[in-house]
Amino acid sequence: MALTRDFKETVKARADREPAFRAALFQEAIELLLNDEVETAKAVMRDYINATIGFDKLAKKTGTSAPSLMRMFSDKGNPTANKLFPIIRKLKTETGLKIALQVEG
Numbered sequence: 001m002a003l004t005r006d007f008k009e010t011v012k013a014r015a016d017r018e019p020a021f022r023a024a025l026f027q028e029a030i031e032l033l034l035n036d037e038v039e040t041a042k043a044v045m046r047d048y049i050n051a052t053i054g055f056d057k058l059a060k061k062t063g064t065s066a067p068s069l070m071r072m073f074s075d076k077g078n079p080t081a082n083k084l085f086p087i088i089r090k091l092k093t094e095t096g097l098k099i100a101l102q103v104e105g
């Protein structure tokens with residue numbers, strides 16, 4: 001099901017005014033990836049990109065075209081680790097977030 005423009009605008013507006021919400025979106029996407037829930041992770045990451053720097057700016061920062069990035073995070077996209085991790089690193093830098101890993105035994 002495609003998201004409506006109102007939903008995307010609502011997510012962006014909330015991300016703009018609430019740094020904690022922005023961080024929670026990013027955290028959720030990373031946790032989903034680590035838990036092998038790739039389809040959901042791509043959807044959350046797509047929302048995060050749209051709500052923060054956007055695909056055009058991310059394309060300029062990563063050297064990957066915006067259409068390629070959009071395909072990568074689409075329902076049918078299949079990003080490889082060598083494409084995905086540089087994107088995550090760039091998003092982290094551009095949006096001022098840090099990733100810390102906590103391992104519990």
